[in-house]
Amino acid sequence: xxxxxxxxxxxxxxxxxxxxxxxxxxxxxxxxxxxxxxxxxxxxxxxxxxxxxxxxxxxxxxxxxxxxxxxxxxxxxxxxxxxxxxxxxxxxxxxxxxxxxxxxxxxxxxxxxxxxxxxxxxxxxxxxxxxxxxxxxxxxxxxxxxxxxxxxxxxxxxxxxxxxxxxxxxxxxxxxxxxxxxxxxxxxxxxxxxxxxxxxxxxxxxxxxxxxxxxxxxxxxxxxxxxxxxxxxxxxxxx
Numbered sequence: 105x106x107x108x109x110x111x112x113x114x115x116x117x118x119x120x121x122x123x124x125x126x127x128x129x130x131x132x133x134x135x136x137x138x139x140x141x142x143x144x145x146x147x148x149x150x151x152x153x154x155x156x157x158x159x160x161x162x163x164x165x166x167x168x169x170x171x172x173x174x175x176x177x178x179x180x181x182x183x184x185x186x187x188x189x190x191x192x193x194x195x196x197x198x199x200x201x202x203x204x205x206x207x208x209x210x211x212x213x214x215x216x217x218x219x220x221x222x223x224x225x226x227x228x229x230x231x232x233x234x235x236x237x238x239x240x241x242x243x244x245x246x247x248x249x250x251x252x253x254x255x256x257x258x259x260x261x262x263x264x265x266x267x268x269x270x271x272x273x274x275x276x277x278x279x280x281x282x283x284x285x286x287x288x289x290x291x292x293x294x295x296x297x298x299x300x301x302x303x304x305x306x307x308x309x310x311x312x313x314x315x316x317x318x319x320x321x322x323x324x325x326x327x328x329x330x331x332x333x334x335x336x337x338x339x340x341x342x343x
Contacts, residue, residue: 107274107289108159109207109281110182112189114199116172120286124297127170129304134167138308140196141165141176146311156303158205158289163312168305174199175305182206186217186227186240194219203284207277214277218244218284230276235268246283250276 113119131152138147147165158177160166168175174197181204184193189204202219215229215238228247229238243251250271257272278288286297293299 107207107209107278109177109205109277109289110179111158111166111175111177111205112181112193112196113201113203113205113285114174114197115201115203116199118201119173119203119284120297122172123170123286123303126298126302127173129306130169131306133169133174134306137169137174137176137197138165138167138306141167141178141193142180142310144312147308148311150307150309153305153307155301156305157307160307163310165308165310166305167308168303170303178310182208186224186238189217190224194222205277205281205285207274207289209274212273214273214280216277216280230269230273232268232273244280244283246279247276250279255279 115122129152135147135149138149141147142165150164153166156168156175157166158175159179159182160177162179164178166175166177176196181193183206184204186204189202194202200221202217204215204217206215207213211231211233213229213231215227217227218225218241225241226244227238227240228236230236249255253270255271255275274290278290282288282295287300288296
């Protein structure tokens with residue numbers, strides 16, 4: 105599995121229900137949110153993407169704003185503890201449900217935190233090497249089959265220790281994404297509520313103090329149409 109995520113979702117309800125119809129994205133709201141995610145940095149709009157990405161490139165920020173849902177993703181959001189979230193991001197956007205979803209395939213680590221009505225109801229952090237590192241709140245219904253051993257380790261992964269966890273952390277991470285967001289970062293699309301490729305979002309480049317200010321990417325005009333070659337010629341140079 106090669107999935108990664110570093111995202112925070114704010115919703116006025118259950119995110120999967122609100123996103124199921126692939127609602128329209130609001131770029132103007134995205135610019136306002138982007139300026140408040142990292143107040144110590146300058147955000148320069150790069151482009152509006154045709155798909156939602158939950159793990160953008162280094163020094164990039166993805167913001168998707170839909171009716172009742174705001175999604176922000178950046179690599180620097182991946183390692184935040186629940187306490188850090190409550191000190192900074194938890195009140196970034198008014199929401200009844202807040203999800204912090206982090207996953208990294210290089211170390212097979214997964215963590216998520218879930219707030220409802222401002223209260224932390226679940227926080228979990230697991231990896232094959234360290235086992236369970238954080239386990240706060242009651243296990244959510246979509247977690248239970250994994251803890252009960254219904255999704256055991258693949259026998260083709262001899263380097264992993266199935267005794268540390270009864271499931272692969274990335275598989276649980278995909279299950280959490282499916283249950284709360286309506287899609288998996290990897291998996292079978294027949295289970296998805298919708299295709300995240302149908303959600304537009306805005307990409308920003310993050311500029312730290314002291315660094316040269318990045319230039320916005322300019323849209324290049326389409327090339328002029330090529331003229332067909334003369335009928336008498338067998339070879340032609342298109343430039």
